[in-house]
Amino acid sequence: MNTIYLGVNIDHIATLRNARGTQYPDPVHAAEIAERAGADGITVHLREDRRHITDRDVNILSQTINTRMNLEMAVTEEMLKIADEIRPEFCCLVPEKREELTTEGGLDVVANLAKIRNACDRLGAQDIQVSLFIDAERDQIDAALEAGAPYIEIHTGQYAHAKTEQQQQIELDKLRQGIQYAHAQGLKVNAGHGLHYHNVKPIAAMPEIIELNIGHAIIARAAFDGLHTAVADMKRLMLEARG
Numbered sequence: 592m593n594t595i596y597l598g599v600n601i602d603h604i605a606t607l608r609n610a611r612g613t614q615y616p617d618p619v620h621a622a623e624i625a626e627r628a629g630a631d632g633i634t635v636h637l638r639e640d641r642r643h644i645t646d647r648d649v650n651i652l653s654q655t656i657n658t659r660m661n662l663e664m665a666v667t668e669e670m671l672k673i674a675d676e677i678r679p680e681f682c683c684l685v686p687e688k689r690e691e692l693t694t695e696g697g698l699d700v701v702a703n704l705a706k707i708r709n710a711c712d713r714l715g716a717q718d719i720q721v722s723l724f725i726d727a728e729r730d731q732i733d734a735a736l737e738a739g740a741p742y743i744e745i746h747t748g749q750y751a752h753a754k755t756e757q758q759q760q761i762e763l764d765k766l767r768q769g770i771q772y773a774h775a776q777g778l779k780v781n782a783g784h785g786l787h788y789h790n791v792k793p794i795a796a797m798p799e800i801i802e803l804n805i806g807h808a809i810i811a812r813a814a815f816d817g818l819h820t821a822v823a824d825m826k827r828l829m830l831e832a833r834g
């Protein structure tokens with residue numbers, strides 16, 4: 592049975608810091624604790640509005656992370672230039688709307704194929720592994736292949752936010768079909784968004800998945816149990832699910 596990796600998204604450490612304009616809690620410190628607790632990578636979303644993670648955070652993290660950085664970013668010239676300067680191991684291209692509370696869906700690769708293919712080419716030329724954050728839809732998966740991305744990250748938000756067990760099962764089946772299809776096409780498959788301690792196992796059990804990127808639920812749990820325990824507990828659940 593193959594293993595599964597945990598990318599810890601530390602955005603909301605920065606949300607707490609920015610709430611008061613203090614220097615604490617520092618995402619740089621959080622990354623060090625998360626890695627000690629078993630994180631296989633650190634994910635940060637540098638949003639256009641810098642509502643949480645800032646350019647300072649990304650710059651320092653790029654010099655201090657011991658595992659690997661997954662820089663989430665919109666497909667803009669500004670962000671592509673930042674990725675060129677930072678040279679993270681991974682870039683995950685995500686949709687972004689200023690008014691959104693959090694990411695609301697996957698990238699529309701079908702409608703933006705030329706732009707996204709160009710971004711994949713530019714990032715790939717800098718030896719950055721590109722992942723496209725998409726919904727588990729065949730047309731988007733096919734478009735991701737056409738765009739030349741080696742990875743996709745399947746958006747698990749619909750599953751995570753399902754209101755009933757029946758709807759959750761429907762969303763889980765959609766995810767499973769999309770993940771199996773993408774894997775069969777030769778894509779490397781990650782997943783994330785809205786996963787927490789009570790819904791992560793069915794996703795982690797899917798053998799095609801390489802990595803889960805999880806943030807909000809871990810940072811929330813850290814408020815009560817501490818970040819080291821929150822990360823270690825999530826990693827343990829994922830490995831238990833994988834068997």
Ligand SMILES: CC(=O)[C@@H](O)[C@H](O)COP(=O)(O)O
Nearest residue numbers: 602636685693694724783784
């Ligand atoms: C793409 C995704 O699902 C998250 O990684 C993203 O970072 C969510 O945005 P916030 O972190 O701002 O909630």
Ligand SMILES: NCC(=O)COP(=O)(O)O
Nearest residue numbers: 600783784785804806807
């Ligand atoms: N791409 C998903 C991610 O990095 C974390 O999303 P969430 O767990 O904060 O919803």
